[in-house]
Amino acid sequence: MDKKDAARAFKALAQPTRLAAFRRLVAAGRAGLSAGELAEALGVPHNTLSTHLSVLEEAGLIAGRAEGRMRRYQVDAAGVSALTGYMLADCCGGRPELCLPAGCAEPPAHREETGV
Structure with missing residues (x-):
């Protein structure tokens, strides 16, 4: 996105x-x-x-x-995931997993299985 x-x-x-x-x-x-x-x-x-x-x-x-x-x-899960990934891409010095609340999954842009 x-x-x-x-x-x-x-x-x-x-x-x-x-x-x-x-x-x-x-x-x-x-x-x-x-x-x-x-x-x-x-x-x-x-x-x-x-x-x-x-x-x-x-x-x-x-x-x-x-x-x-x-x-x-x-x-549209893919569209919402892309938007979320876009918004969190630069979060926490490029480590968006640090910005997520406890218990939330990693944003799709950082999941290996998506290939993104």
């Missing part, structure tokens, strides 16, 4: 409805939520939410997939 991609992701999250939708999707885990479920939970009209979800998707923070006549969304 570069500076431009990180700025796009933060810009996407800087709007209250998008941030709330993102947090709901984080809580939903791998199962995700349909656009209708999100709209109802957030009290937002479907067409308005659709626009917000598109912004989050373009920023690489969520992914949507068709399920019949509806779309189901979930957090």
